[in-house]
Amino acid sequence: MQMPEPDRDVLARRSEIVAALREIVPGEGVIADERGMKPYESDGLTAYRTLPMIVVLPETVEQVAAVLKYCHANGVKVVPRGSGTSLSGGALPLADGVLLGLGKFNRILDIDFDNRTVTAQPGVTNLGITTAVQHEGFYYAPDPSSQIACSIGGNVAENSGGVHCLKYGLTTNNILGLEIVTVEGEVMRLGGKHLDSEGYDLMGLLTGSEGLLAVVTEVTVRILKKPASLRALLLGFPTSEEAGACVAAIIGAGIIPGGMEMMDNPAINAAEDFVNAGYPRDAGALLIVELDGPEVEVDTLIDRVREIAEANGSTNLRVSESEEERNAFWAGRKAAFPAVGRISPDYMCMDGTIPRRQLPEILTRMTRMSEKYGLRVANVFHAGDGNLHPLILFDANQPGELDRAEAFGADILKACVELGGVLTGEHGVGVEKRDLMPEMFSEIDLNQQMRVKCAWDPKGLLNPGKVFPTLHRCAELGRMHVHRGQLPFPDIPRF
Amino acid sequence: MADTFKPETPEQVRDAIAWAVSEEAPLEIVARATKRAIGRPMQTANTLDLSGLSGIGLYEAEELICQAGPGTPLADIEAVLKAQNQRLAFEPMDLGVLLGGGEGRQSIAGVFACNLAGPRRIKDGAARDHLLGFTAVTGRGEIVKSGGRVVKNVTGYDLSKLVCGSWGTLAALTDLTFKVLPAPETETTVLLHGLDDAMAATAMIAAMGSAHDVSSAAHLPAGIAAGGVSGGATVLRVEGFAPSVVARVDALKSELARFGAGIATLDGEASRALWRDLRDARPLAEPRDRAVWKLSVAPTAGPEVMVAIRNAVPEAACFYDWAGGLVWLGVPPGGDAQAGIVRAAVDRVGGHATLIRAAPEVRASVDSFHPQPGPVAALAKRVKESFDPKGVLNPGRMTAGV
Incomplete structure (x- = not known):
């Protein structure tokens, strides 16, 4: 993985830049010593580390705007960062860039139960929103597994999902308004407490743009009433084919569970x-199906899912009869990553999506790849939507194992695309999957996406080196070859 | 000499747009052309008609996805989904009722390009929440694709969001893949009679804030009838599995008893007919010359906005959807269709007002889409230019210069 070559001219001006930023953000808000910057050298994708040129931790929107304005005027790159839990290197610093940490934006600004909204600063954690409203029985639906730590601003940047997103949607389906600052330092509001955009859906475009288009300084989310009842089924199957068929039959019966997770035998x-x-240790695949809603609905659907599971060859079937039992069902799934961490010095978590019916095929291919690379793999999936999280086990201290694990991961993602799926379901492209983008998109497709970036950031200063495998100048992308005088479309019907 | 080009392949769409670019001859982009009467009248000489790219290419009920060409009639798609007990959850409205020209004629591309949704918007989202991926030809004459055919995907920018609600000004869609969902077993509507606008808003907010999973909440003020329900009714829709609907309707009725209104219920087809009429804004369709606005505000702000508008325009007629957050407003025709008053009232609380029906001369002088603050408008213009630098796709349809 190569990052753009640091700009020597910018590095040479470092002390001048530090002084100017200290004028904007006084006190401890500018960190320029190596020890102070060390905690910021990587995000959740710890395989990649770079010490930033300078860390800036502003406290007000005015400071964010002034920092961006200064950096824009002086040709300095900026990498925005929330809590730094990205699993794709979205907040990986640049050696010649300012790392703009939004951690001090940690206040909830408005709770409006009548309109069912919460307005929060971007550094508030995902779970912090639910915590602020649960006394009235409300919650915020998207629940990425890092929800204790990850920030709502980061959720917007990555369009984070979670276990419940088949039923309740991703971040993009649950936010109503944003305040943003452009790379030029312009503060804008998009949306609010009302629905839909009056013009282009710029908020929808920004969500999941991985910090490449603007910096988010305020988020308004929609909150929901907590379901009255939650129950889960734990279903063991001899093979993943049968488990997959069961998932298809549940959805075919018109049931969209709140959560539907699958684990393969190594993960179990x-x-x-x-x-x-x-x-059940001998099961080839395990399904956890969680139903939520009014009590009578949940009880009805539990019975229906039980029948479907039996008809699809479930060999091990348990239904939660208490909250403790439901939590116990989830305990293993929620601990899957650390559990794998225990049996291997290192692991790499992948994140492709496939059409669900391709599950047996991708698992067969993974078994072959596992043999080829000599590395073990354990699988957990969001079964309802085909989002896979293969965990590749390796030891970074063994020469060549990291490279092999990376190649294994790339092969899995290529196979996902080949089977009609995509490179990333919820973790983002970042630096991790950047070089695989051409597997899914043509040069024309990618150039159009980069032109959209140019509309926001013509100098390419905001989080460069992420998402796109090659950097182009905006002027070059804007060029257009016009062929005049062609007699067009002789074969198009015209009236 | 005005031409209508009717391509049958994406490559022909590309050729037509490349020609328009080279001749600097802007195109009107249509699929089934049912919404021409919305937005600024355009000056385009030629039309690009996408109705030839029609048909359902792929429908996988168990994967919850469907893929179709832009000109595919929505009615065809809905029929195919219905056979598998599925539907488009966002309940696209049919503007044929308001605009004339007949119902059930619109295309799937029109639904997404105009980001249409119905009363279920407050629970299940808008069209933009259901478009998973697309292929389109940009104003650069290039075929681009974005998104995918799976329901969970964050690979690259989410250009589907941008295309939804762009009214054909960014790209001509040649293929769409969208999310479909199971249809509910049954539905029941709870009616409260006799509440004024402010009390109705409070009742709708209470219903939406309950755990009874209300999927739609609307209010018909006195004198505004819909689907056989006379005015002065607040209506709440409960959908889902039969035993659940029964239990939730009972719970809702007892929870709302405190409003002291007469409570009744509508089941099955009667309920569906009511929500279809509300979806299509049928209560405001007559008289035909009335100008019609669609206001989107915070739910609690709906009645307040109407008080301000009624003070200045006593003849204004309206009904509320989206728990009060959507105000369908009818005003006397002529002049600026009361744009100054309507927009000032909306701007005071935050939101936007779109002119959905008005005479062409009104639409030529009044912005149909709510004007944006300068910096946002400038950004939107740059986004437009990134797709369509020569302005050949529906130029000026949304705002001058875009």
């Missing part, structure tokens, strides 16, 4: 070793 055993959740 790793989890069982770690937390003793009572999972």
